[in-house]
Amino acid sequence: MKALVIGAGIGGMSTAAALKQQGIECEIFEAVKEIKPVGAALSIWSNGVKCMNHLGMGHIMDSLGGPMHNLAYHDGISGAVMTQFSLRPLVESVGERPCPVSRADLQSQMIDWWGRENIQFGKRLEKVEQDDHGVTAYFTDGSVATGDMMIAADGARSVVREHVIGFQTERRYAGYVNWNGLVEINEDIAPADQWTTFVGEGKRVSIMPIAGGRFYFFFDVPLPTGLEEDRTTLVSDLKGYFKDWAKPVQVLINAINPDTTNRIEIHDIDPFDTLVKDRIALLGDSAHSTTPDIGQGGCSALEDAVVLGQCFAKTKNIQSALKQYEEKRRFRVKDLVLKARKRCDVTHGKNMQETQAWYDELRQEKGDNIIAGLHNTIVGGPLA
Numbered sequence: 001m002k003a004l005v006i007g008a009g010i011g012g013m014s015t016a017a018a019l020k021q022q023g024i025e026c027e028i029f030e031a032v033k034e035i036k037p038v039g040a041a042l043s044i045w046s047n048g049v050k051c052m053n054h055l056g057m058g059h060i061m062d063s064l065g066g067p068m069h070n071l072a073y074h075d076g077i078s079g080a081v082m083t084q085f086s087l088r089p090l091v092e093s094v095g096e097r098p099c100p101v102s103r104a105d106l107q108s109q110m111i112d113w114w115g116r117e118n119i120q121f122g123k124r125l126e127k128v129e130q131d132d133h134g135v136t137a138y139f140t141d142g143s144v145a146t147g148d149m150m151i152a153a154d155g156a157r158s159v160v161r162e163h164v165i166g167f168q169t170e171r172r173y174a175g176y177v178n179w180n181g182l183v184e185i186n187e188d189i190a191p192a193d194q195w196t197t198f199v200g201e202g203k204r205v206s207i208m209p210i211a212g213g214r215f216y217f218f219f220d221v222p223l224p225t226g227l228e229e230d231r232t233t234l235v236s237d238l239k240g241y242f243k244d245w246a247k248p249v250q251v252l253i254n255a256i257n258p259d260t261t262n263r264i265e266i267h268d269i270d271p272f273d274t275l276v277k278d279r280i281a282l283l284g285d286s287a288h289s290t291t292p293d294i295g296q297g298g299c300s301a302l303e304d305a306v307v308l309g310q311c312f313a314k315t316k317n318i319q320s321a322l323k324q325y326e327e328k329r330r331f332r333v334k335d336l337v338l339k340a341r342k343r344c345d346v347t348h349g350k351n352m353q354e355t356q357a358w359y360d361e362l363r364q365e366k367g368d369n370i371i372a373g374l375h376n377t378i379v380g381g382p383l384a
């Protein structure tokens with residue numbers, strides 16, 4: 001049995017690992033010649049780390065995961081601590097730690113684990129056809145590939161999605177711009193073992209440690225879409241948006257390298273119920289494109305792959321395994337997209353009264369409520 005896997009992102013690579021465990025041959029096709037991730041890092045929460053372990057790639061998490069042992073929120077303007085607590089109770093309750101990792105390193109190590117030479121780079125899928133016997137993939141370079149099924153892990157702008165769900169989707173602007181990158185760890189910015197977030201005015205500045213003595217940072221600012229901002233103005237733009245903010249935020253802005261900092265307008269897509277059509281399945285962002293506000297987009301791609309493998313462990317009938325995959329995943333992924341959207345609105349001041357109420361809650365927070373929320377999200381995964 002052969003699967004055509006479209007995309008060599010987190011979704012595509014984890015799919016290949018999961019299908020290989022079931023003895024299914026995979027051909028992987030990636031549109032670009034060299035993958036350049038849009039974000040500097042990712043928090044792979046415990047549910048995602050469990051999936052990486054299950055897929056045989058746990059060692060990648062061990063080598064890349066930063067020492068994120070505590071969590072804190074600060075008032076962005078005064079710098080005062082709103083809440084600060086250990087993540088140990090979370091790790092104990094779910095049985096695995098979260099791993100903030102460099103995205104480029106994760107991507108690269110997943111590809112190396114599979115074997116770079118076994119991936120066909122520079123192959124952009126243009127269209128797909130299927131019949132009772134198999135699937136045919138047509139690429140923009142004129143080449144054609146055939147297989148028994150296709151797993152389309154071709155990201156938020158998937159070309160396969162319309163074939164599967166029967167209509168075109170619109171990307172929805174979530175109302176804020178995110179700048180992200182890496183800097184050397186500097187404890188004038190934040191403690192080296194903590195996920196630290198400064199909040200105020202519907203904006204957010206977040207810092208988490210990754211391996212190699214580096215902080216992953218991001219800045220979120222609610223803004224209209226389509227503003228003319230670029231690398232040449234990046235530092236001065238951030239200085240403007242965070243003018244009166246606390247000293248650690250100013251130290252961070254002065255430390256960033258605009259040439260390696262990403263600026264992204266954040267989008268998601270309204271969830272849909274169909275993930276599978278006969279021999280073709282959507283997986284990862286092609287199936288559920290979310291805002292990054294609960295850090296679950298990549299984790300849920302890993303979960304998809306694990307569940308896909310579990311379904312093929314039960315039956316090698318393709319249509320039946322893919323239907324089970326759809327059945328097991330559609331509510332979970334819809335829930336995560338909508339949860340992230342809700343979190344996004346509260347964090348980014350869609351209704352400033354609600355955001356202010358959240359800031360007030362953070363000042364009363366001892367850790368239990370935040371840990372309970374993280375716990376619920378994590379245990380909803382397939383390896384709870």
Ligand code: FAD
Binds near residue numbers: 011032178284301
């Ligand atoms: P992608 O990473 O988009 O990979 C798709 C691949 O398919 C790409 O390599 C692309 O080149 C290829 N491709 C596209 N079209 C074609 C085609 N026609 N033919 C062949 N190949 C094609 N998630 C987390 O879990 N934790 C986080 O902390 C987190 N933070 C984030 C922060 C930001 C700012 C953003 C934007 C996202 C964040 N995410 C996070 C989400 C995460 O990045 C995505 O959910 C994840 O990368 C999805 O992986 P994927 O493989 O499905 O898609």
